[in-house]
Amino acid sequence: MPDATIPPFSDVDRLEIERGISRILRQRQIAPLTPEERALLLSSAIELRNVPPRTLIVRREMPLRESTLLLSGFVVRANDDLRGGRQVLAVHVPGDFPDLHAYPLKYLDHDLRTVSAVRLAVFPHAALDEINRSHPGLAQKLWFSTMLDASMHRKWVFRLGKLSAIARIAHFFCETAARLTAAGLRDGDSYHLPFAQFDLADICGLTSVHVNRVIRDLRERELCTFRSSRLVIRDAAGLARLAEFSPSYLYLTLPGLAIGERPEEAGNQALPQR
Amino acid sequence: MPDATIPPFSDVDRLEIERGISRILRQRQIAPLTPEERALLLSSAIELRNVPPRTLIVRREMPLRESTLLLSGFVVRANDDLRGGRQVLAVHVPGDFPDLHAYPLKYLDHDLRTVSAVRLAVFPHAALDEINRSHPGLAQKLWFSTMLDASMHRKWVFRLGKLSAIARIAHFFCETAARLTAAGLRDGDSYHLPFAQFDLADICGLTSVHVNRVIRDLRERELCTFRSSRLVIRDAAGLARLAEFSPSYLYLTLPGLAIGERPEEAGNQALPQR
DNA sequence: CGACACGTTGAGATATATCAAACGTGGTGG
DNA sequence: CCACCACGTTTGATATATCTCAACGTGTCG
Numbered sequence: 312m313p314d315a316t317i318p319p320f321s322d323v324d325r326l327e328i329e330r331g332i333s334r335i336l337r338q339r340q341i342a343p344l345t346p347e348e349r350a351l352l353l354s355s356a357i358e359l360r361n362v363p364p365r366t367l368i369v370r371r372e373m374p375l376r377e378s379t380l381l382l383s384g385f386v387v388r389a390n391d392d393l394r395g396g397r398q399v400l401a402v403h404v405p406g407d408f409p410d411l412h413a414y415p416l417k418y419l420d421h422d423l424r425t426v427s428a429v430r431l432a433v434f435p436h437a438a439l440d441e442i443n444r445s446h447p448g449l450a451q452k453l454w455f456s457t458m459l460d461a462s463m464h465r466k467w468v469f470r471l472g473k474l475s476a477i478a479r480i481a482h483f484f485c486e487t488a489a490r491l492t493a494a495g496l497r498d499g500d501s502y503h504l505p506f507a508q509f510d511l512a513d514i515c516g517l518t519s520v521h522v523n524r525v526i527r528d529l530r531e532r533e534l535c536t537f538r539s540s541r542l543v544i545r546d547a548a549g550l551a552r553l554a555e556f557s558p559s560y561l562y563l564t565l566p567g568l569a570i571g572e573r574p575e576e577a578g579n580q581a582l583p584q585r
Numbered sequence: 586m587p588d589a590t591i592p593p594f595s596d597v598d599r600l601e602i603e604r605g606i607s608r609i610l611r612q613r614q615i616a617p618l619t620p621e622e623r624a625l626l627l628s629s630a631i632e633l634r635n636v637p638p639r640t641l642i643v644r645r646e647m648p649l650r651e652s653t654l655l656l657s658g659f660v661v662r663a664n665d666d667l668r669g670g671r672q673v674l675a676v677h678v679p680g681d682f683p684d685l686h687a688y689p690l691k692y693l694d695h696d697l698r699t700v701s702a703v704r705l706a707v708f709p710h711a712a713l714d715e716i717n718r719s720h721p722g723l724a725q726k727l728w729f730s731t732m733l734d735a736s737m738h739r740k741w742v743f744r745l746g747k748l749s750a751i752a753r754i755a756h757f758f759c760e761t762a763a764r765l766t767a768a769g770l771r772d773g774d775s776y777h778l779p780f781a782q783f784d785l786a787d788i789c790g791l792t793s794v795h796v797n798r799v800i801r802d803l804r805e806r807e808l809c810t811f812r813s814s815r816l817v818i819r820d821a822a823g824l825a826r827l828a829e830f831s832p833s834y835l836y837l838t839l840p841g842l843a844i845g846e847r848p849e850e851a852g853n854q855a856l857p858q859r
Numbered sequence: 860c861g862a863c864a865c866g867t868t869g870a871g872a873t874a875t876a877t878c879a880a881a882c883g884t885g886g887t888g889g
Numbered sequence: 890c891c892a893c894c895a896c897g898t899t900t901g902a903t904a905t906a907t908c909t910c911a912a913c914g915t916g917t918c919g
Binding site for chain 2: 340372373412415416444447451455458459461464466467474516560
């Protein structure tokens with residue numbers, strides 16, 4: 312067994328974990344992690360894990376003793392219903408801590424599955440206990456990151472409860488654009504989204520047939536196109552308007568990160584307006 | 586100005602706050618608060634507040650410097666859409682900390698409104714900072730309680746995305762039954778639920794007209810009745826089956842708390858079954 | 860007693876689901 | 890390199906859950 316304080320990572324693995332840690336809370340209203348906090352997290356990681364696409368990572372109600380940071384690829388939380396249907400509860404992008412919720416909760420109420428191939432860094436709960444005891448500032452940032460998930464959950468409730476099919480899809484595209492931009496993963500006016508139409512259906516509470524029609528509608532309205540795992544935004548403002556999208560629930564430092572703008576163009580603080 | 590360490594509460598107010606604190610995390614898989622933790626919380630409360638029904642308590646995006654514990658009455662989180670519609674994002678019962686999320690987040694992404702008349706105990710964020718620094722165990726329990734909210738948010742996403750109108754209403758009734766039971770607020774096979782039919786509509790993403798028909802349907806199926814602010818459960822198992830309700834996402838110590846059973850009848854631990 | 864909010868019922872409209880079939884398209888093995 | 894297969898996409902026809910609009914009923918409270 313290797314010495315727990317010096318994880319046996321190769322240089323390239325170490326670099327990848329460092330890059331993932333540097334994405335945590337990037338562009339968020341909570342101050343970014345300090346160099347000491349990043350180093351502490353790096354030293355808490357015990358493993359780098361590769362998972363193939365379409366794989367169950369965590370099954371609901373299984374006791375967990377570790378949590379994982381998503382380094383690359385896409386992961387979803389999901390709940391299956393009795394008729395073989397599946398509802399996606401959240402989508403996670405690199406820099407997210409998908410199962411950090413399991414640290415306070417001890418087990419998850421839902422499954423965690425990969426969509427694309429994924430790399431994960433593993434943090435044992437014992438290490439998080441130590442952080443909780445000795446670094447209350449970092450513990451609070453981890454708490455913040457789980458509260459961000461809760462905020463997104465609430466927006467999803469809103470989306471499913473109050474938006475039409477086309478607005479739901481548009482909203483998901485806007486949200487993902489903003490999050491990937493914050494994570495530094497947007498390419499100009501498009502981004503890589505390795506989802507099938509049935510994934511979008513499971514995300515938005517629709518059938519894949521209807522998703523197909525909605526996507527055509529979005530294309531014909533010249534708002535955006537979605538083909539071969541790439542979303543291209545053609546009219547960011549129009550898309551956001553249709554979706555009733557406003558990014559304040561993402562707690563970004565750059566309000567414009569919403570959609571149309573590049574980080575560099577964005578203005579200053581978002582906070583209170585009324 | 587009164588001495589901050591000895592809040593100027595009357596004995597009866599103090600008792601009420603103590604009762605509210607004793608409901609926090611009651612029947613949850615995180616161990617209950619220790620006497621010291623309860624005392625610490627009690628000494629952190631600075632105010633007891635009464636709020637009338639149908640009142641906005643917290644407006645979205647307003648910076649907050651305090652969080653409140655719900656002592657009695659019902660509070661909802663809500664988001665309004667552009668057409669004057671309203672989606673309720675969460676319902677809070679006595680013993681909940683509705684805006685504890687604002688402690689890490691600094692402002693809320695949604696409104697907080699009373700439904701019935703409500704009493705709240707106010708905790709300044711400065712006091713929570715102190716707890717965070719000096720009592721990591723209690724801080725983690727507060728984190729847990731916000732993760733419970735996140736878990737319920739996820740179930741609401743599932744509910745809206747995958748359940749029919751009647752199953753959504755049934756699911757909400759089951760969830761509320763379980764939560765009120767845990768809080769010690771259920772009366773036999775019924776409970777007080779001071780909601781109008783349009784509230785249920787805003788909760789379940791339906792119109793109040795349709796809610797009315799669904800409630801009649803539930804009555805005719807002899808599953809439950811809802812009249813004059815009282816829900817009476819007539820067939821708990823049937824209601825739970827219709828709703829696809831399983832309470833593991835509530836992280837209760839007593840699995841049966843779901844519905845039909847009284848706390849005394851319930852068996853032991855829920856944890857992993859597969 | 861009257862007013863107002865909430866509940867109830869009906870008829871008709873519509874968004875989305877369901878079912879079924881045809882159509883790409885990328886990967887695999889012969 | 891081609892043929893084929895599996896999987897996802899696209900399209901059409903029809904079904905249905907839920908919404909919308911509008912009227913009427915009922916209880917509560919001043």
